[in-house]
Amino acid sequence: MPKAIKLFVLYVDTFNRWVGRFAMQLLFVMGAVLLWSTLSRLFFNAPVNWALEMSQFLLSAYYLLGGAYAMQNDAHVRMDLFYSRLLARKRAVTDAFTIFCVIFFLGVLLYGGFSSTSYALQYNQKNYSAWSPPLWPIKIVMTFGVFLMLLQTISTFFKNVAEATGRSIQ
Structure with missing residues (x-):
């Protein structure tokens, strides 16, 4: 794989790992908010x-910022009828083909996030x-989360192509 693709995958994966681990901590903040509400x-x-x-x-914010991290760790739910029976290379080819639907979505x-x-x-x-809170802060976070998911999807596509062709992305 070209060096530019390897660097793209490395930087996107590293950044999404940091953002995803930050997003995990938002559950504690949410718990504190709900606890304060109950106690008050x-x-x-x-x-x-x-x-x-x-x-x-x-x-x-938690699920949109953590979505790319979940994709990176292959933690998304997948409907599996025939997929698990395929060899690793055939799964990579299938993923590389179907990921275009995800990229389009x-x-x-x-586009809708930017507009909103x-x-x-x-x-x-x-x-x-x-x-009556302003909505722009959460809309910025949501749009940023979708952008990170798109970058991670492209990174995953490159990893699938590398695996399908028998090359190393590392």
Whole structure:
């Protein structure tokens, strides 16, 4: 494989590993937010109106920033009828072919993410709730997560091609 592809795979995999491990920590933050909400309601009789939305934002950031890391570790759910019976090289060929559907889907999703984020920034879009938070921060995180997933998908494609042709990507 060309050196540029090897460097692309190395940098994308390394960056997504760091982002994915950071995203794992968001579950603790979300737990703390929900715990604070429960404690404030039970002990202080003061319900917190922002906790539910904040936990939804944190969960969205968690799975969108962690998606590329999950793909890197082959942790996504896969419907398997014949796939596991194939040899490793044939699986790599199958993955290299079907990954174009994923790249197309992520491209459309990224386009929509840019459009939605641009709208949220331009008009200072807020959520219709009692808390009424601005939506641009979570939309930026979501669009960034889709972008990282697209980069990881391309990296995975290069790894599949390398495996299918019997070359090393490392």
